[in-house]
Amino acid sequence: MTIKDIxxxxxxxxxxxxxxxxxxPDVSEANREKVLAVVRELHYVPNNSARDLVKSPSDAIGLVxxxxxxxxxxxxxxxxxxxxxxxGYTMVLHQIRSGEDELRAGAELARSKRLRGxxxxxxxxxxxxxxxxxxxxxxxxxxxxxxxxxxxxxAYSSVSIDDxxxxxxxxxxxxxxxxxxxxxxxxxxxxxxxxxLRYKGYCQALQECGVEVDLELVEETVTFEMSDGYAGxxxxxxxRDDFTAVFVISDAxxxxxxxxLHDHGKRVPEDCSxxxxxxxxxxxxxxxxxxxxxxPQQEMGEKAVQILVDMIEGxxxxxxxxxxxxxxxxxxxxxx
Amino acid sequence: MTIKDIxxxxxxxxxxxxxxxxxxPDVSEANREKVLAVVRELHYVPNNSARDLVKSPSDAIGLVxxxxxxxxxxxxxxxxxxxxxxxGYTMVLHQIRSGEDELRAGAELARSKRLRGxxxxxxxxxxxxxxxxxxxxxxxxxxxxxxxxxxxxxAYSSVSIDDxxxxxxxxxxxxxxxxxxxxxxxxxxxxxxxxxLRYKGYCQALQECGVEVDLELVEETVTFEMSDGYAGxxxxxxxRDDFTAVFVISDAxxxxxxxxLHDHGKRVPEDCSxxxxxxxxxxxxxxxxxxxxxxPQQEMGEKAVQILVDMIEGxxxxxxxxxxxxxxxxxxxxxx
DNA sequence: AACGTTACTGGTAACGTTTCCAGCCTCTTT
DNA sequence: AAAGAGGCTGGAAACGTTACCAGTAACGTT
Numbered sequence: 001m002t003i004k005d006i007x008x009x010x011x012x013x014x015x016x017x018x019x020x021x022x023x024x025p026d027v028s029e030a031n032r033e034k035v036l037a038v039v040r041e042l043h044y045v046p047n048n049s050a051r052d053l054v055k056s057p058s059d060a061i062g063l064v065x066x067x068x069x070x071x072x073x074x075x076x077x078x079x080x081x082x083x084x085x086x087x088g089y090t091m092v093l094h095q096i097r098s099g100e101d102e103l104r105a106g107a108e109l110a111r112s113k114r115l116r117g118x119x120x121x122x123x124x125x126x127x128x129x130x131x132x133x134x135x136x137x138x139x140x141x142x143x144x145x146x147x148x149x150x151x152x153x154x155a156y157s158s159v160s161i162d163d164x165x166x167x168x169x170x171x172x173x174x175x176x177x178x179x180x181x182x183x184x185x186x187x188x189x190x191x192x193x194x195x196x197l198r199y200k201g202y203c204q205a206l207q208e209c210g211v212e213v214d215l216e217l218v219e220e221t222v223t224f225e226m227s228d229g230y231a232g233x234x235x236x237x238x239x240r241d242d243f244t245a246v247f248v249i250s251d252a253x254x255x256x257x258x259x260x261l262h263d264h265g266k267r268v269p270e271d272c273s274x275x276x277x278x279x280x281x282x283x284x285x286x287x288x289x290x291x292x293x294x295x296p297q298q299e300m301g302e303k304a305v306q307i308l309v310d311m312i313e314g315x316x317x318x319x320x321x322x323x324x325x326x327x328x329x330x331x332x333x334x335x336x
Numbered sequence: 337m338t339i340k341d342i343x344x345x346x347x348x349x350x351x352x353x354x355x356x357x358x359x360x361p362d363v364s365e366a367n368r369e370k371v372l373a374v375v376r377e378l379h380y381v382p383n384n385s386a387r388d389l390v391k392s393p394s395d396a397i398g399l400v401x402x403x404x405x406x407x408x409x410x411x412x413x414x415x416x417x418x419x420x421x422x423x424g425y426t427m428v429l430h431q432i433r434s435g436e437d438e439l440r441a442g443a444e445l446a447r448s449k450r451l452r453g454x455x456x457x458x459x460x461x462x463x464x465x466x467x468x469x470x471x472x473x474x475x476x477x478x479x480x481x482x483x484x485x486x487x488x489x490x491a492y493s494s495v496s497i498d499d500x501x502x503x504x505x506x507x508x509x510x511x512x513x514x515x516x517x518x519x520x521x522x523x524x525x526x527x528x529x530x531x532x533l534r535y536k537g538y539c540q541a542l543q544e545c546g547v548e549v550d551l552e553l554v555e556e557t558v559t560f561e562m563s564d565g566y567a568g569x570x571x572x573x574x575x576r577d578d579f580t581a582v583f584v585i586s587d588a589x590x591x592x593x594x595x596x597l598h599d600h601g602k603r604v605p606e607d608c609s610x611x612x613x614x615x616x617x618x619x620x621x622x623x624x625x626x627x628x629x630x631x632p633q634q635e636m637g638e639k640a641v642q643i644l645v646d647m648i649e650g651x652x653x654x655x656x657x658x659x660x661x662x663x664x665x666x667x668x669x670x671x672x
Numbered sequence: 673a674a675c676g677t678t679a680c681t682g683g684t685a686a687c688g689t690t691t692c693c694a695g696c697c698t699c700t701t702t
Numbered sequence: 703a704a705a706g707a708g709g710c711t712g713g714a715a716a717c718g719t720t721a722c723c724a725g726t727a728a729c730g731t732t
Contacts, residue, residue, distance in 0.1 A: 001447075002688055013712045018690060026710060043470070045447035049394065050688035052385035054717045069617075074410055081431055093429050095417055111337075111381035134379070226617050259621040281405075281562050285595040287623045338718055349682040354720060362680060386718035389687050 001044050009042075010034050021046060052114060061089045061308060062115040064106045066096050066122040070224045071252055072278045072297065073121055076142065079301025080119060087309050089116065098223070103131050110137055117308040120144070124191045129155050138311035142304040143194065157311065157318045159304045161295050161325050163194050163277075167201025170275045170293045170327065171247050175209045177335040179245040179273065182206065183217040185232045185257060186249035187224070198249055198277065217243055221253065229253030233260035244272060244336050251278035255286045258332065269334040279328055289330030296323055337380050345378075346370050357382060388450060397425045397644060398451040400442045402432050402458040406560050407588055408614045408633065409457055412478065415637025416455060423645050425452065434559070439467050446471055453644040456480070460527045465491050474647035478640040479530065493647065493654045495640045497631050497661050499530050499613075503537025506611045506629045506663065507583050511545045513671040515581040515609065518542065519553040521568045521593060522585035523560070534585055534613065553579055557589065565589030569596035580608060580672050587614035591622045594668065605670040615664055625666030632659055 003021075007014045012031055019027045020035040038044075052058035061084050065073060077093070084091040092113055096105050102123045110118055117138040125144055132139055132155050141158040174182055184202050187195035203213050219236045221228035229248065233256070236246070248254035254276035258268050266272050268288055276283070279294025303321055310316040339357075343350045348367055355363045356371040374380070388394035397420055401409060413429070420427040428449055432441050438459045446454055453474040461480055468475055468491050477494040510518055520538050523531035539549050555572045557564035565584065569592070572582070584590035590612035594604050602608050604624055612619070615630025639657055646652040 003690095004688080014689080015691085015712060015714095016710090019711095022690080028710065031710090043443070043447070045444055047389070047450060047688050048448045049385045049388035049450060050717090051690075052717095053383070053389055053688080053719085054690045058385065069410060069414060071407065071410075071618075074405060074407075078405060078431065081429075091429075093417075093427075095414065107379070108381055111379070112384045114383060114385060226621050230621065255618070256621045259623060259625075262623050282591070282618055285562050285566065285592045287595060287598050289595075339720095340718080350719080351682060351684095351721085352680090355681095358720080364680065367680090383718050386687090387720075389689085389718080390720045391687085 001042060003044075003046070006035065006038055006042070006044055009038050058114045058116065059089050060092050060113050060115050061305070062092050062094060062106060062109045062113065062118045064094050064096060064102050064109065064118065064120050066098065066100075066102055067224055070122065070250075071280045071282060072250065072295070075280065075297035076121060076301045076304075079298045080121075080142075080305055081301075083302045083305035087305060089305075089309065103127050103135075107131070107135055110135055116312045119304050119308060124193045125150070126191065127151065132156050138308055140304050140308045140311075142300060153320060154318050157307050157320065159300055159307060159321045159323065160194075162322050163197035164201040164204070166277055166293050166295075166325050167198035167247070168205045169201075169325070170277060170291075171202050171205035172208070173291075173327070174245045174247065174273060174275060174333065175205055175211075177273070177333065179336050180209070180211050181214075181217070181243040181245070182211075183219065183236055183240070183243040183246040184248075185219045185221060185229060185236065185246060185253060187221055189218070189220065195249055202247055216240060224250055224252060226252050226256035229256030230260045233257035234264070237261075237264055237266075245333070246272060246274055248274065248276040251276045251280045251283040251290060251292055254290055254292070255283055258286060258288075258290070269332050273333040273336075275333060277325075279326075283330070284328075286330075286332075288332050290328075291330040291333045292328050294326045294328050296325075299323055337378060339380075339382070342371065342374055342378070342380055345374050394450045394452065395425050396428050396449050396451050397641070398428050398430060398442060398445045398449065398454045400430050400432060400438050400445065400454065400456050402434065402436075402438055403560055406458065406586075407616045407618060408586065408631070409479075411616065411633035412457060412637045412640075415634045416457075416478075416641055417637075419638045419641035423641060425641075425645065439463050439471075442475075443467070443471055446473055452648045455640050455644060460529045461486070462527065463487065468492050474644055476640050476644045476647075478636060489656060490654050493643050493656065495636055495643060495657045495659065496530075498658050499533035500537040500540070502613050502629050502631075502661050503534035503583070504541045505537075505661070506613060506627075507538050507541035508544070509627075509663070510581045510583065510609060510611060510669065511541055511547075513609075513669065515672050516545070516547050517550075517553070517579040517581070518547075519555065519572055519576070519579040519582040520584075521555045521557060521565060521572070521582060521589060523557055525554070525556065531585055538583055552576060560586055560588060562588050562592035565592030566596045569593040570600070573597075573600055573602075581669070582608060582610055584610065584612040587612045587616045587619040587626060587628055590626055590628070591619055594622060594624075594626070605668050609669040609672075611669060613661075615662075619666070620664075622666075622668075624668050626664075627666040627669045628664050629661045630664050631661060635659055 003014050003017050007017045017035050020032050081091045094109050106118050119140045121142045139156045143160050144158050189199045219232045221232045248257050258274050275291050277293045279292050283290035307319050339350050339353050343353045353371050356368050417427045442454050455476045457478045475492045479496050480494050525535045555568045557568045584593050611627050613629045615628050619626035643655050
């Protein structure tokens with residue numbers, strides 16, 4: 001079932017059928033209806049490969065995700081998928097394992113699928129300008145910021161919250177409530193990841209009220225899996241018992257950490273307050289409800305697509321967008 | 337950057353380059369290495385559209401999902417993605433809104449992307465044999481069973497748990513512990529969905545110990561969002577306060593329902609026991625830990641791909657696979 | 673020396689579309 | 703009446719790849 005068959009049945013040329021299908025103006029009403037009728041009746045759908053081939057490049061936007069399981073990402077992915085469709089593009093989702101190089105994977109995807117643009121979600125920010133230039137297509141980091149200063153701002157685009165500021169904001173809430181012994185659970189503090197930025201915000205909030213960062217209160221996890229949050233909290237508790245609050249890098253980890261506290265006989269927030277960043281659905285239903293800094297998942301996905309499409313269609317250059325966050329007060333914090 | 341450029345640079349024909357790329361035997365070692373070197377240096381990656389076009393059909397497997405947000409699905413999607421890649425196929429993910437017809441969307445996707453096979457995840461089971469035949473490609477329902485008897489078993493394949501049996505099993509656990517007033521929170525009991533099957537299992541467990549199903553204890557939700565679980569529980573509580581246990585159709589809804597109970601001063605499990613089906617990560621970290629029937633997400637995804645690939649490659653016909661479930665005992669149940 | 677075999681190679685048709693170009697009407701304008 | 707414009711149409715090239723077919727050279731066999 002090809003465009004040729006349709007043409008033959010309708011007694012017109014393939015050009016005409018193609019024009020009808022692509023809603024070009026130059027075709028008579030009679031022919032348009034005839035073609036449309038046959039198309040509907042035979043359930044004909046154009047072959048995308050052929051279309052892409054001749055269109056060159058296609059209408060595909062790549063989304064490379066490290067850690068699809070992360071519930072925060074799920075919401076962003078959904079928003080990106082919907083925004084792509086609304087803008088007339090197709091989303092190609094590619095999940096990568098934690099060992100893989102995301103930009104390398106993206107580059108390969110970009111070439112083989114003739115992508116028009118690339119969005120990156122999650123991972124580390126250790127690219128070179130050459131790598132990004134090598135992509136040859138517009139590129140948006142979602143969930144990243146250019147705060148590291150390792151790359152010229154006009155080499156790429158980004159949509160994110162100000163991670164450092166966000167951590168500062170939520171940890172400051174703890175210090176304002178009188179907390180001074182504040183532990184932290186996060187991923188690596190070494191690499192160029194969100195984790196590091198949030199760690200800096202944590203340090204800043206502490207230093208501002210005259211507290212030295214105590215490295216024994218810093219607990220690192222390997223992944224964003226909940227089991228890691230639970231285990232991290234346990235390690236923290238086995239090492240120290242004098243902290244009155246803990247800042248966790250993500251909601252999912254925080255929910256698991258609260259569970260660990262509970263299982264070891266500690267009450268939240270009476271014995272230990274808990275705050276985090278993300279604002280995913282789950283953390284509204286934990287006991288107690290988690291106090292957290294909400295990142296707008298929907299908006300993040302929408303803006304990422306918008307910026308990318310603007311670039312693809314030549315309307316704008318690289319941009320860096322910082323989204324606003326809101327604090328969602330739950331019951332996981334008390335004064336000390 | 338096309339195969340032609342590579343050929344020109346290497347001083348060989350496009351055929352030779354193509355042969356090298358596709359690992360055909362008939363090419364000299366010298367040429368093979370020369371081509372490979374140039375390919376690597378120039379980061380050449382074949383154009384998939386052109387490949388698909390001539391290969392006809394492609395290596396794409398479609399995955400149509402209703403409700404990507406559902407955390408249970410997330411795990412299955414990940415497994416399907418990985419299994420596809422391992423089997424040499426590409427997964428094309430397509431999320432649909434709740435209003436859309438999933439099989440229709442699948443059919444369109446199948447034609448336009450030249451899919452080799454289709455997997456369906458979530459939704460209602462209201463297809464006709466004609467619709468499935470119209471797909472023209474192997475078709476696996478994941479999360480469905482053929483328990484409705486509305487379709488001949490050899491018209492399609494499925495991978496799922498025995499949903500009726502699962503509900504029976506977990507509700508029976510409640511009756512064995514002495515519960516008689518058992519409420520239930522689920523989606524529609526009308527359509528041909530999992531919801532209905534689980535409802536039947538619930539009814540069966542009750543009837544087996546001589547309890548009539550009390551329709552006032554049956555609460556329906558619109559979606560699988562957690563907010564619906566919370567609201568459903570609240571409606572239930574406002575109507576009745578004599579139930580000692582509740583069976584919730586999914587873990588996510590159950591976690592939200594527990595939160596509602598807690599917020600209204602009811603203790604779990606002392607005042608109300610809670611059980612569910614799914615076994616997602618989140619429910620291991622609720623307070624108390626949810627008692628639930630675990631569906632093997634990983635295995636479900638793997639088997640679905642395996643069955644589909646077997647069919648695509650002509651090794652087997654339609655199959656229906658029922659996966660084993662295991663009960664995960666948490667702290668959300670007590671005897672009465 | 674003629675032949676068949678083997679190992680490799682290049683040319684080219686096909687895949688299903690879109691798009692450009694040229695051409696044909698018919699209608700309006702001069 | 704001639705010319706130009708505009709609406710519509712079909713033919714054909716192009717997109718990048720694979721697969722088939724024919725061909726060449728080197729080698730071993732009769």
